[in-house]
Amino acid sequence: xxxxxxxxxxxxxxxxxxxxxxxxxxxxxxxxxxxxxxxxxxxxxxxxxxxxxxxxxxxxxxxxxxxxxxxxxxxxxxxxxxxxxxxxxxxxxxxxxxxxxxxxxxxxxxxxxxxxxxxxxxxxxxxxxxxxxxxxxxxxxxxxxxxxxxxxxxxxxxxxxxxxxxxxxxxxxxxxxxxxxxxxxxxxxxxxxxxxxxxxxxxxxxxxxxxxxxxxxxxxxxxxxxxxxxxxxxxxxxxxxxxxxxxxxxxxxxxxxxxxxxxxxxxxxxxxxxxxxxxxxxxxxxxxxxxxxxxxxxxxxxxxxxxxxxxxxxxxxxxxxxxxxxxxxxxxxxxxxxxxxxxxxxxxxxxxxxxxxxxxxxxxxxxxxxxxxxxxxxxxxxxxxxxxxxxxxxxxxxxxxxxxxxxxxxxxxxxxxxxxxxxxxxxxxxxxxxxxxxxxxxxxxxxxxxxxxxxxxxxxxxxxxxxxxxxxxxxxxxxxxxxxxxxxxxxxxxxxxxxxxxxxxxxxxxxxxxxx
Numbered sequence: 001x002x003x004x005x006x007x008x009x010x011x012x013x014x015x016x017x018x019x020x021x022x023x024x025x026x027x028x029x030x031x032x033x034x035x036x037x038x039x040x041x042x043x044x045x046x047x048x049x050x051x052x053x054x055x056x057x058x059x060x061x062x063x064x065x066x067x068x069x070x071x072x073x074x075x076x077x078x079x080x081x082x083x084x085x086x087x088x089x090x091x092x093x094x095x096x097x098x099x100x101x102x103x104x105x106x107x108x109x110x111x112x113x114x115x116x117x118x119x120x121x122x123x124x125x126x127x128x129x130x131x132x133x134x135x136x137x138x139x140x141x142x143x144x145x146x147x148x149x150x151x152x153x154x155x156x157x158x159x160x161x162x163x164x165x166x167x168x169x170x171x172x173x174x175x176x177x178x179x180x181x182x183x184x185x186x187x188x189x190x191x192x193x194x195x196x197x198x199x200x201x202x203x204x205x206x207x208x209x210x211x212x213x214x215x216x217x218x219x220x221x222x223x224x225x226x227x228x229x230x231x232x233x234x235x236x237x238x239x240x241x242x243x244x245x246x247x248x249x250x251x252x253x254x255x256x257x258x259x260x261x262x263x264x265x266x267x268x269x270x271x272x273x274x275x276x277x278x279x280x281x282x283x284x285x286x287x288x289x290x291x292x293x294x295x296x297x298x299x300x301x302x303x304x305x306x307x308x309x310x311x312x313x314x315x316x317x318x319x320x321x322x323x324x325x326x327x328x329x330x331x332x333x334x335x336x337x338x339x340x341x342x343x344x345x346x347x348x349x350x351x352x353x354x355x356x357x358x359x360x361x362x363x364x365x366x367x368x369x370x371x372x373x374x375x376x377x378x379x380x381x382x383x384x385x386x387x388x389x390x391x392x393x394x395x396x397x398x399x400x401x402x403x404x405x406x407x408x409x410x411x412x413x414x415x416x417x418x419x420x421x422x423x424x425x426x427x428x429x430x431x432x433x434x435x436x437x438x439x440x441x442x443x444x445x446x447x448x449x450x451x452x453x454x455x456x457x458x459x460x461x462x463x464x465x466x467x468x469x470x471x472x473x474x475x476x477x478x479x480x481x482x483x484x485x486x487x488x489x490x491x492x493x494x495x496x497x498x499x500x501x502x503x504x505x506x507x508x509x510x511x512x513x514x515x516x
Contacts, residue, residue: 020039040078111181148191175231199250203221203247206248217315223254242311401453415474422438
């Protein structure tokens, strides 16, 4: 009864949405405008309350309904999303009624090579169910089977079989691998299924972990992007990029892409390129590019790029950018602020404003990261003034026949050279006493002043002038070290800038070659 009541409730919400109409020319801040905003929130909450009866993709779509009260276009977009969700809810209600009786038969799956026993459900998508299964040798896998409703749709069956064929054939990209496949017979119905490796974590789980390691995830995410270059060059497009469809391969410390149910597969591979229905096209609009939300939108690899841009921003801010005024990475992480202009270009509303290809995208990230490093090093250089070269006198004594000054440390040959280069006024007397650093002896941490003859006047003069000589040498050394440090830094900056230019040039050439 509870199941029936829930489905009835969902059906009523769908009818209400259909009867609600559209936003039209409602004036901002009018009572009608406020009523619309309240209706969006109320409808979303009612749907979420019955979310247990809906598919994972539909729940994601509902959770993605968000808007800014002060932004008319944001409110209008949220209303359109509610209308699109009505199609998804309607499909789920119909599917739930059909699957209730059939689910008990999905206990055992047979292929020409193995048998698999169902353990429990891992989740439901718009067209299929995913189960944890145990193979006859005791190893665990994930099994995806096309649901009953989709089996009655020839296009969906072809799309599912095409997904299997594609994942079996493509081995040079980080895509989910199909290890086995078969059909489940249910009366007159043959339901195709395939078996895949079991992954414990998705990117979604990694991003929601309290111990999230953003730098590590970003590294794997960019590596995934880089390894998809051939995938895109071959004309394929995934079209359903989202954190739930990106899985963690722990053994290889990498991310893999899953769920090619709505992907555009080049016709050179088995299966046909099929148009998606309106509901399928909008099923994942939280990460969908603008061209995916309109009828007859021309979709290519830049739609996937758009989704990856949203995910990169969400990785740091915890929120998916919606329209303008979204939270930027710089607001939460100065270290990764260089990604903001990259993300802005990836999620541009205009396809032509996005990156032409993966090499240029990754080269831009690397270049901006290097520029950021250079700027940080400049700031660090300006902020970090070297400690003054401080040689000082700690004691003095008369050790026949020299006046001996003991220093705080042994200054070394460079300092001694600077000490002897003193350019100030010196003096000498007729008895052979020279008040001149060039005539002094330096031995370890001691300076020896000869020929004072024990004359108190000479001793007083030496004690008075020695600090001036030492300060001179300290200043010469400080300037020398600062100059050497600046020259080394400038050389590093030039080297980094040359490397950035090489990377940008290489990316441009590779992008050109990929079009030939």
